[in-house]
Amino acid sequence: MLFYPEVCGLAGRESGSSNRKIRQYRKPLNINLGIIIFSVIFVYVVICVFLYFTQKHIMGYEVKNGSLSIGNVYQGIALREETIVTSNDSGYINYYAREGERVGFGKLVCSIDESGQLKEMFDAGKADDTQLSDNNLADIKSEITGYMSGFEKKQFSGVYDFKYSLEGTALKLANINVLQDLQSLNGSGSSLISLCSAPVSGIVVYSTDGYETLTADQITQDMFDKEDYSKRQLINNELVASGDTLYKLATDENWSIVIQSDPERAQELLEEEYVQVRFLKNQCTSWAKVNVLNNEDGNTYVKLDFNNSMISFCTDRYIDIELVTKDEQGLKVPNSAIAEKEFFLVPKGYVTKGNSSENGVLKETYTENGEASTEFIATSIYFETEDDYYIDNSVLELGNNLVRPDSTDKYTISRSATLIGVYNINKGYADFKEIQILSQNDEYAIIKSNTAYGLSAFDRIVLDAETVTGNEFLE
Structure with missing residues (x-):
C-alpha cells in the first residue's frame, strides 16, 4: 500500500479545525472628538432655549427729556x-x-x-x-x-x-x-x-x-x-x-x-x-x-x-x-411702563427714622406674656400730601396699630390710595416711582421731571410694567 504524507497531513489539519470556535472580530473603539463637541453645544443650545422661554424677560428703558408729538394735522x-x-x-x-x-x-x-x-x-x-x-x-x-x-x-x-x-x-x-x-x-x-x-x-x-x-x-x-x-x-x-x-x-x-x-x-x-x-x-x-x-x-x-x-x-x-400748539416738555416714557399701585395712607406724625436713618413706622406688638411693645418696620415713602405719607402695603396689613414716636397715640391702618408711576431699576430691583403726567398720546407720556418722589433724566425703568412686581430683584 502506498502512503501520501502531504495529503494525510492536510486531512488531519482539516479534521482538527472543525473542533475550534469561531469568534466575531471586535473593532477597536475610536472616539470622535468632533461628535462630542457638537453634542455638548447642542445640549447647551437646547438648555438656553428652554430657559429663554420659561424665564421672565424684563426689558429696560432709559428715560430722556423730550416732547410729545400730538397729531395736529x-x-x-x-x-x-x-x-x-x-x-x-x-x-x-x-x-x-x-x-x-x-x-x-x-x-x-x-x-x-x-x-x-x-x-x-x-x-x-x-x-x-x-x-x-x-x-x-x-x-x-x-x-x-x-x-x-x-x-x-x-x-x-x-x-x-x-x-x-x-x-x-x-x-x-x-x-x-x-x-x-x-x-x-x-x-x-x-x-x-x-x-x-x-x-x-x-x-x-x-x-x-x-x-x-x-x-x-x-x-x-x-x-x-x-x-x-x-x-x-x-x-x-x-x-x-x-x-x-x-x-x-x-x-x-x-x-x-x-x-x-x-x-x-x-x-x-x-x-x-x-x-x-x-x-x-x-x-x-x-x-x-x-x-x-x-x-x-x-x-x-x-x-x-x-x-x-x-x-x-x-x-x-x-x-x-x-x-x-405749544408742546409740553418733560421726561418721555412709554405708556407700557406706566402702572398703578396701591399704598397705605399714614399720618406724617407716625413716620420716623430708625438707627440706620431709614424711614419707617412703629408697629404695636405683644410679647408672649401679653405685654405691649413696638417694632420698627422700615418702609419707603412713595408720595406725600399735606397730612399723609404713602407707604408700602407689603410690609403692613390693614388693622395694624401704629404708635406715634414719643407718645402713646395710636393709629389703626384703615386707608389706602393708588398712585400712577413706573418701576425704576437703577438699583437692581423694581422700585416704584410716582409720576405726574403732563400730556399723553397713544404711545408715550410726558411727565414732570425732578419731583420729590419721581424720576430724573437717564433713570432706567421697566419697559413693560406688567412683567414685574414691586421690589422684585432683577436677575
Whole structure:
C-alpha cells in the first residue's frame, strides 16, 4: 500500500479545525472628538432655549427729556359767504376776470355771445402766436406748483379739474385781447353779445360744488369723505342756457374752516380761545378763533374763524391745516411702563427714622406674656400730601396699630390710595416711582421731571410694567 504524507497531513489539519470556535472580530473603539463637541453645544443650545422661554424677560428703558408729538394735522371744510351768479341769456360764455381776482361792483366779469361771433373771433385768434406776460406766466406756474403740492393718487379725478382750471386760466388771459373788439361788434348794431358785470364786490371763482350755502351746524362726518365730493368746473367758451351758473363770488373776507375732533381735544382748543393755524398748501400761518360744535349727527367739530387769507384759498373746499400748539416738555416714557399701585395712607406724625436713618413706622406688638411693645418696620415713602405719607402695603396689613414716636397715640391702618408711576431699576430691583403726567398720546407720556418722589433724566425703568412686581430683584 502506498502512503501520501502531504495529503494525510492536510486531512488531519482539516479534521482538527472543525473542533475550534469561531469568534466575531471586535473593532477597536475610536472616539470622535468632533461628535462630542457638537453634542455638548447642542445640549447647551437646547438648555438656553428652554430657559429663554420659561424665564421672565424684563426689558429696560432709559428715560430722556423730550416732547410729545400730538397729531395736529387736520383736513377741514372751508365755509365762505358765496354768491352764485346765473345767466339771463343763452349763448357762448367768455370770461375776462381771472379766477381768484377781486372785482368791484359793476365790473365786467364775462360776456354771453348769442350769435357765436365772438367765439369765431376767438377761434381765429387762437392761430396767432399769443404771448403771455411774465406776470401771467408766473400765475400759471404758481397754480401748477400749488396743485403738485397737494396731489393725491387716490384722488386722480382731481387731475381733470386741474386741467380745466389751467385751460380756463390761459383762455381768460387770452380773452383780454378780444375785449378791444367788443366795442366794434356792439358799435355795428349787434345786440347779440351781453356783457355780464358783477352784482356785488367779491372774489371770482369759476367752479361750484353745492356747498355754497352750507353752514357749520349742517356739517356731518360723511362730508369729509372726498370720494363722494364733486366739483363742477365752469369752462370758457362753453354753451350756457338761461338760468345756468356763470360764476360765483366770495363776498366776505371773514371765513371759517371746520375740522373733526374728539370732545377732549375740542375742549383743550376751546380753552385756548385762539389757535395758530399753518396752511399746508403754502406754509403760511394765521390766527383763528375757536368754537366747538356738537352737531345733530352726534359728532364734535371745531370751527376755526379767520378774518384774512380767504383769497388764497377761495377755490378750495377741502384745506389741510396744522394746529401750531405749544408742546409740553418733560421726561418721555412709554405708556407700557406706566402702572398703578396701591399704598397705605399714614399720618406724617407716625413716620420716623430708625438707627440706620431709614424711614419707617412703629408697629404695636405683644410679647408672649401679653405685654405691649413696638417694632420698627422700615418702609419707603412713595408720595406725600399735606397730612399723609404713602407707604408700602407689603410690609403692613390693614388693622395694624401704629404708635406715634414719643407718645402713646395710636393709629389703626384703615386707608389706602393708588398712585400712577413706573418701576425704576437703577438699583437692581423694581422700585416704584410716582409720576405726574403732563400730556399723553397713544404711545408715550410726558411727565414732570425732578419731583420729590419721581424720576430724573437717564433713570432706567421697566419697559413693560406688567412683567414685574414691586421690589422684585432683577436677575
